[in-house]
Amino acid sequence: xxxxxxxxxxxxxxxxxxxxxxxxxxxxxxxxxxxxxx
Amino acid sequence: xxxxxxxxxxxxxxxxxxxxxxxxxxxxxxxxxxxxxxxxxxxxxxxxxxxxxxxxxxxxxxxxxxxxxxxxxxxxxxxxxxxxxxxxxxxxxxxxxxxxxxxxxxxxxxxxxxxxxxxxxxxxxxxxxxxxxxxxxxxxxxxxxxxxxxxxxxxxxxxxxxxxxxxxxxxxxxxxxxxxxxxxxxxxxxxxxxxxxxxxxxxxxxxxxxxxxxxxxxxxxxxxxxxxxxxxxxxxxxxxxxxxxxxxxxxxxxxxxxxxxxxxxxxxxxxxxxxxxxxxxxxxxxxxxxxxxxxxxxxxxxxxxxxxxxxxxxxxxxxxxxxxxxxxxxxxxxxxxxxxxxxxxxxxxxxxxxxxxxxxxxxxx
Numbered sequence: 001x002x003x004x005x006x007x008x009x010x011x012x013x014x015x016x017x018x019x020x021x022x023x024x025x026x027x028x029x030x031x032x033x034x035x036x037x038x
Numbered sequence: 039x040x041x042x043x044x045x046x047x048x049x050x051x052x053x054x055x056x057x058x059x060x061x062x063x064x065x066x067x068x069x070x071x072x073x074x075x076x077x078x079x080x081x082x083x084x085x086x087x088x089x090x091x092x093x094x095x096x097x098x099x100x101x102x103x104x105x106x107x108x109x110x111x112x113x114x115x116x117x118x119x120x121x122x123x124x125x126x127x128x129x130x131x132x133x134x135x136x137x138x139x140x141x142x143x144x145x146x147x148x149x150x151x152x153x154x155x156x157x158x159x160x161x162x163x164x165x166x167x168x169x170x171x172x173x174x175x176x177x178x179x180x181x182x183x184x185x186x187x188x189x190x191x192x193x194x195x196x197x198x199x200x201x202x203x204x205x206x207x208x209x210x211x212x213x214x215x216x217x218x219x220x221x222x223x224x225x226x227x228x229x230x231x232x233x234x235x236x237x238x239x240x241x242x243x244x245x246x247x248x249x250x251x252x253x254x255x256x257x258x259x260x261x262x263x264x265x266x267x268x269x270x271x272x273x274x275x276x277x278x279x280x281x282x283x284x285x286x287x288x289x290x291x292x293x294x295x296x297x298x299x300x301x302x303x304x305x306x307x308x309x310x311x312x313x314x315x316x317x318x319x320x321x322x323x324x325x326x327x328x329x330x331x332x333x334x335x336x337x338x339x340x341x342x343x344x345x346x347x348x349x350x351x352x353x354x355x356x357x358x359x360x361x362x363x364x365x366x367x368x369x370x371x372x373x374x375x376x377x378x379x380x381x382x383x384x385x386x387x388x389x390x391x392x393x394x395x396x397x398x399x400x401x402x403x
Binding site: 016024 | 131132133135136138139142318319320322326327330335336339340344347349350
């Protein structure tokens, strides 16, 4: 049988989640956003 | 239970209009997630301030439980209207973003120590669990591929592993739906039973967190089961579950090769590409943030902000766990896959509990 091909176009859900987390981490690091409260 | 089988978790963006339409479609569900999660937080704080003001001794019930219970009540009474579905389904996205951000609360040394112990225990539990699940599948005369999916789902990583394995072993949609329903139902049960068992056995935060991370199938439920015990246990549960998730690719590859060798699944030419495709990328994000925290890239105040961001992301996740659990679907799934899953879960829970006790004694958690 033919090999299963992974989807080529688009980022995975994991990829977007990592991207968002890294952007937030950088925003926190370089202070353009206020401290996040809980 | 939500039993539809997503064909892929890749998101392809065709045009700006399409992107805009997709984002707008998410808003109602996101608002619902926020309302339910925040509602849970408000209830926790209200009870705490009421009992404190009146000097009443009352155990603190975490927002996690309230958010899940509110979600369960909505999903199983009025139901979730279609307009909310897309946004509610993002709970897994928030879970993964939350896990990456949680990396800031671990020094890399801790990750390697606890993660290493987790990996060792996962390897032992995995081998025994998969063997036991296949034995059960034969006894209950389940279809072999359904047994494979149940084994992968309960031994490794719940729904994500089943979704990753389904195309790789060419199984039916129906089999995957059965396996997902059984795993989600059992995950919902473990949410309420694990903290009770942990407290009755007086497990330490680390031991309980490790146990929840090793035994509860789905990442969202494992995170919630850990957080229901304590904040520290939740942290360890996420780390242990992340170690388990890292093995998805290897287990799915092994199953794909097995079914391909029998001519019942597609052949795999490039095993490295297959492993990379199935590898959960948020594990790398978690390690990267942990590395940055270890290198003092963030100040103490910034680390607190990152931990709080992670909590907000988990708040949406826990709301989603309740909202997507439809208990009425349980009865429709047939008793045999559920019975195999349930017996397997009890076996895995006992096995991992024994392993955690052993690790606590000999490997000093």
